[in-house]
């Protein structure tokens with residue numbers, strides 16, 4: 001069956017349908033990840049977006065039981081060049097198309113994803129529609145132009161109630177803005193006693209849980225659409241609770257400390273983004289998925305120091321608080337998918353919690 005992608009600039013791509021027989025509207029973004037499509041599509045930070053894979057062949061190892069980053073994928077649609085219809089892997093339980101159909105996500109394949117990516121890179125944020133007919137192209141373009149981009153999606157993906165992953169180690173409260181399960185796995189692997197709480201939990205409730213540290217998770221949308229997080233974070237800083245912020249959590253920590261966030265032209269999405277640690281001079285390849293960034297110039301009047309920066313475009317990739325036990329990074333140390341170069345961020349967080357608990361001093 002034929003399917004179309006119509007962009008708000010009027011461009012029409014004709015390809016083949018796979019996944020669900022449905023239509024989708026959303027921001028069209030691209031990821032350069034060569035593998036890990038199951039993790040990408042189930043990452044809650046992709047909520048409402050139509051994901052284009054620049055790697056030409058996707059789906060060849062199917063879908064398995066392990067690689068979920070959330071149970072219900074939040075992406076609006078998937079675009080590929082070649083869809084491997086006969087997956088082969090010993091853990092595969094389903095093909096990508098079948099799985100997307102079951103999750104009600106439409107897909108389009110057989111288009112020139114290089115041409116599409118060039119358009120996305122040139123125009124930045126581009127809205128698009130996956131549909132089964134291009135007869136109403138003009139109407140669809142009008143609909144896309146007037147459609148406001150939804151940026152307040154955290155309430156849709158955050159847990160509604162708190163839950164615990166009990167263990168014998170440090171008590172870590174995870175504030176769930178759309179947490180990837182990879183982060184919970186990394187904490188559990190380090191024996192952390194994890195309590196996951198909804199996005200709008202306030203500092204007093206978190207303090208009652210007697211945390212050794214708090215992880216501010218990743219999540220979809222614009223960090224400025226989560227204003228209730230800022231007073232909570234300031235409350236935790238006032239009580240010297242060790243904090244690690246990842247991705248949206250990093251942007252929220254920065255906003256809470258007085259920095260600014262801005263939207264990037266076309267975002268960073270992929271598993272091969274080099275990041276420089278400015279403290280050690282070392283470069284790590286990182287997994288990324290973000291459309292917003294902390295404005296480097298705005299750090300000047302805050303208590304935050306720039307600790308990491310993106311090698312490709314020089315944007316902010318990490319900050320450290322000068323006076324409080326808090327640091328954050330824009331990329332994904334849990335990888336899922338991607339290289340494990342930055343896995344030690346979780347060890348640093350653990351070290352910070354332990355040191356702080358023992359000596360009540362700031363992590364050096």
Ligand SMILES: NC(=O)CC[C@H](N)C(=O)O
Pocket residue numbers: 045217218219220221222223246247248249289290291292293
């Ligand atoms: N992965 C994330 O947490 C993304 C953060 C934010 N939604 C952004 O796009 O920049």
